[in-house]
Amino acid sequence: xxAAAGPASMRALAADDxxxxxxxxxxxxxxxxxxxxxxxxxxxAQELLERGYADIDCLDINADAFALSDARxxxxxxxxxxxxxxxxxxxDYVFSIEGIEHFDSPWxxxxxxxxVLKPSGRxxxxxxxxxxxxxxxxxxxxxxxxxxxxxxxxPEKVMDQPIDDAHISPIYFWQLYxxxxxxxxxxxxxxxxxxVRKPQWIKRAFENxxxxxxxxxxxxxxxxxxxxxxxxxxxxxxxxVEGRKSA
Numbered sequence: 001x002x003a004a005a006g007p008a009s010m011r012a013l014a015a016d017d018x019x020x021x022x023x024x025x026x027x028x029x030x031x032x033x034x035x036x037x038x039x040x041x042x043x044x045a046q047e048l049l050e051r052g053y054a055d056i057d058c059l060d061i062n063a064d065a066f067a068l069s070d071a072r073x074x075x076x077x078x079x080x081x082x083x084x085x086x087x088x089x090x091x092d093y094v095f096s097i098e099g100i101e102h103f104d105s106p107w108x109x110x111x112x113x114x115x116v117l118k119p120s121g122r123x124x125x126x127x128x129x130x131x132x133x134x135x136x137x138x139x140x141x142x143x144x145x146x147x148x149x150x151x152x153x154x155p156e157k158v159m160d161q162p163i164d165d166a167h168i169s170p171i172y173f174w175q176l177y178x179x180x181x182x183x184x185x186x187x188x189x190x191x192x193x194x195x196v197r198k199p200q201w202i203k204r205a206f207e208n209x210x211x212x213x214x215x216x217x218x219x220x221x222x223x224x225x226x227x228x229x230x231x232x233x234x235x236x237x238x239x240x241v242e243g244r245k246s247a
Contacts, residue, residue, distance in 0.1 A: 018238055019044055021193035022097055022124055023051070025242050031055070032092025035116065037080050038099045042068025049073070057091075059084070081105065084112045091116050094123040098238065100176075101127050101147075106169045107179045114183025119247045123185055126193075127171045129239045131228060133207045133214070134196060145170045146237075173228060176241060185243040190227030192236025211235070 022044075031053060036045050039058035045068055048056055054072040063077035078085060081103060094117050100106045110125075117123055128147040129135055135145050144152040148167050151158055158166045177187055198204045211234045218229055227233055232240075 015193055015238060018097065018126060018193040018240075019047055021191065022095070022126060022240055023047060025189060025191050025240050026093075026122075026124060029093075029122070032121075033057070033090065035059070035084075035086070035091045035094045035113075037084070037094075037096055037113075038102070039066060039075065042066050042073070042075070044095065044097055045073050046070075057086070080109060080112070084116055086116045088115055089118045089121075092118055092121050094121065096124070097126045098128075100125060101167050101169050101171055103169055106171060107175070110176070110179045111183055114180065114185050114245065117183075117185070117245045119184075119245055121245050122188075123180075123243045123245070125176065125241045125243075126238050127176075127241075128167065129192065129233065129236045130170045131173050131233050131239075132196070132236055133210045133234050134198075137207075137210070173233070173239070173241075177226060180241075180243050184246045186246065187226055187241060187243050189240075189242040190230060190232055191240040191242070192232040192238060193240065194237045195231055195235040196237050197235065207235070 028051065032055070034048060034053055034056045036048070036056060037059040039045060039060040042058060045056050045058050049070060049072060056073045058066065058068075058073055058075045059078045059080055060066055060075075061077065061079050063075075066075050068075070076085065094113050096113060100109060103109045113123060113125075128145065130139075130145045132146075139145055148170055151168060158168065180187060198207060214234065215229045218225060
């Protein structure tokens with residue numbers, strides 16, 4: 001079966017290279033029950049169908065946008081700011097791609113994702129990267145993170161946008177790590193969809209110097225790493241965090 005609507009109406013509500021990057025981290029594990037929230041137009045669920053997965057639940061607040069029509073996918077219009085409509089330990093795999101930064105209470109949402117994940121299940125969270133060198137410098141000099149500029153410049157317009165277009169909650173990696181841990185989930189991998197480098201060589205050189213200073217400082221102070229000194233974190237566009245729930 002295939003989507004009822006064409007590709008134009010079922011576009012990815014994310015960077016073009018993000019879904020392939022998430023799927024690369026996911027790999028090709030055994031079939032299982034999957035949750036995709038927020039599901040957008042259904043483009044990521046379609047990618048999962050094409051890989052042979054056939055037991056997928058999709059939630060999104062905007063029913064009009066969801067364009068995927070396939071008996072293997074169960075769509076429900078739902079505001080995921082509320083407790084998710086599933087029992088504990090229900091899903092083998094949970095995906096939330098470019099979703100958590102749209103919530104007023106992102107950590108309440110994350111706790112729900114952890115709650116519905118089965119023991120030994122895997123969770124995949126993607127969000128704009130606030131720990132990159134570029135993000136740190138933008139915040140230092142201008143007071144905003146990449147992909148959150150409208151929140152600073154035109155907050156009244158952000159208020160009027162649909163929730164899937166409004167970035168309102170920059171996600172700090174160590175908070176994400178903490179709330180995953182409190183949900184019984186261990187971070188296993190941190191990746192990115194793309195490494196973003198400045199086109200001008202002098203700016204690239206400066207960012208490399210800053211990255212090396214960050215790495216050296218973390219080593220010298222004996223701080224935990226968990227991937228934060230990797231190129232994915234220091235130069236990545238969107239972070240992809242994979243976790244596994246304790247058995």
